[in-house]
C-alpha cells in the first residue's frame with residue numbers, strides 16, 4: 001500500500017471552540033504526519049470549488065455561510081490509507097450520532113442549525129484528496 005495524502009479541515013466551529021490542537025493531535029497520535037498546515041479564511045469561490053458536488057442542495061448555502069463564518073485550519077496529512085483512516089477518526093457526518101471516541105462523536109452535536117457543524121472535513125477518495133489539496137494549497 002503506497003503512502004496517501006488527504007486534506008483535513010478544522011472547520012470554523014472547531015477553531016472557535018479551541019479544539020484545533022486536540023483535533024490535530026488525535027490524527028497525529030494515530031500515526032499520520034502533517035505535511036502542510038495553515039490558518040485560512042475561505043472565500044465563496046474557493047468553497048464553491050471545494051463543495052462542487054453539493055451545489056444546489058438545501059444545506060449548500062448554510063454550509064457556505066458556516067464555512068465563511070471564521071478562520072479554518074487546513075492541513076495535509078500523509079500515511080498509508082490515511083484517507084479512510086482520517087474518516088474513521090473523524091466519525092460519521094451527523095455529530096449527534098457519530099460514535100463516541102471519534103472527533104465528531106466526542107465534541108459535536110446538533111445546534112439546531114440548518115447545517116451540521118461537525119468540526120472537520122476529510123477527503124473521501126484519492127481523486128478528491130488531490131483535487132482538494134490543489135484547491136486549498138494552490
Ligand code: IDP
Nearest residue numbers: 059063092093114115116117118120121122124
Ligand atoms: P462529510 O463531511 O462527512 O464527508 P458530506 O456529505 O460531504 O459529508 O457533506 C459535507 C458537509 O455538509 C458535512 O460535513 C456537513 O457539514 C454538511 N451536511 C451534509 N449533509 C447535511 C444535511 O443533511 N444537513 C445539514 N448539513 C449537512
